[in-house]
Amino acid sequence: MERLLLRDDPLRSPDDRLRPDRLRQSCPVLLSQRLVLRAPHIEDIDALTHLANNAAVATMVSRMPHPYTASDAADFVRRSNLGEIGKCVYAITKAENGEFLGCCALEPHTDLETLEIGYWLGEPYWNDGYATEAAHALIDMAFRTRDIAFIDARCRVTNVAARRVIQKCGFQFQGGGMVGHLAARGMVPVEWYRLDRKTWMSLKSWGDMR
Numbered sequence: 776m777e778r779l780l781l782r783d784d785p786l787r788s789p790d791d792r793l794r795p796d797r798l799r800q801s802c803p804v805l806l807s808q809r810l811v812l813r814a815p816h817i818e819d820i821d822a823l824t825h826l827a828n829n830a831a832v833a834t835m836v837s838r839m840p841h842p843y844t845a846s847d848a849a850d851f852v853r854r855s856n857l858g859e860i861g862k863c864v865y866a867i868t869k870a871e872n873g874e875f876l877g878c879c880a881l882e883p884h885t886d887l888e889t890l891e892i893g894y895w896l897g898e899p900y901w902n903d904g905y906a907t908e909a910a911h912a913l914i915d916m917a918f919r920t921r922d923i924a925f926i927d928a929r930c931r932v933t934n935v936a937a938r939r940v941i942q943k944c945g946f947q948f949q950g951g952g953m954v955g956h957l958a959a960r961g962m963v964p965v966e967w968y969r970l971d972r973k974t975w976m977s978l979k980s981w982g983d984m985r
Contacts, residue, residue: 801862801863801920802814802862802863802864802865803916805865805912805913805916806870806912807870807908807909807911807912808870808908809869809870809871809905809908810867810868810869810870810876810905810908810909810912811868811869811870811873812865812866812867812868812879812909812912812913813865813866813868814855814856814864814865814866815851815852815855815856815864815865815866815878816852816866817849817852819848819852819866819875820845820848820849820852821845821848822874822875822897823848823851823852823866823875823878824843824844824845824847824848825897826875826876826877826896826897826898826899827839827843827847827848827895827897828841828842828843828844829843829897829898831898832895832896832897832898834931835895835930835931835934835937836895837931837954837955837963837965839895855880860880861880861881861882861893862880862881862882862883862890863880863881863913863916864878864879864880865878865879865880865909865913866878867879867894867896867905867909875897876896876897876900876905877894877895877896877897877900877905877909878894878895879892879893879894879895879909879910879913880892880893880894881893881913881917881926884927888922888923888924888925889923889924889925889926889927890917890921890923890925890926890927891926891927891928891929892910892913892914892917892926892927892928893928894906894909894910894913896909901936902936906936906937906940907940907943907944910940910944911944914926914944914970914975915979918972918975918976918979923972924971924972925969925970925971925972926946926969926970926975927949927967927968927969927970928941928944928946928967928968928969928970929954929965929966929967929968930965930966930968931963931964931965931966932951932964932965932966938966941968942968944970944978945970945974945975945978946968946969946970947968947969947970947974948966948967948968949967949968949969950966950967951964951965951966951967952964952965952967953965
């Protein structure tokens with residue numbers, strides 16, 4: 776469960792901030808074998824609150840408060856659809872029944888040629904390959920529709936599951952550092968990974984890499 780992306784994008788105009796339909800045009804609904812990635816909805820608030828209000832999740836997501844309330848969930852849905860959180864924020868849902876599993880997002884860097892991926896899943900859905908499947912769909916969309924050279928990912932050094940997903944997606948270790956952590960109320964050590972376009976092109980036939 777990498778970072779939940781909550782940073783404002785300073786490159787957007789005030790007019791864009793008021794046009795959720797315009798913001799979502801570059802963030803199409805994504806389909807994979809078992810998942811649908813789409814914009815968060817008001818109807819997700821109850822499931823979002825239930826899954827996010829879990830210390831096991833919050834300790835691995837740098838910008839998720841704990842406890843996590845229905846008010847937090849409602850604010851997240853509102854801000855994500857106004858484009859105030861990352862660039863493309865998705866609810867991860869099951870294709871078969873629409874069940875809400877968690878969230879993922881892309882966040883632009885200031886260098887304009889790099890995006891950062893973040894995601895988290897509710898604990899009942901861990902160890903079933905959903906995180907890898909969602910990450911593949913988001914990475915493919917980013918490289919196919921954006922003129923970018925790199926996608927970055929970060930995870931806590933203690934997050935073995937997140938590291939495994941990152942490595943399955945072809946990211947290469949770049950270094951370490953410290954980031955602020957909302958639930959921990961302080962700084963925590965993280966690992967930084969990067970996937971370049973050339974590597975992605977050699978791996979884009981992901982196959983069954985769960």
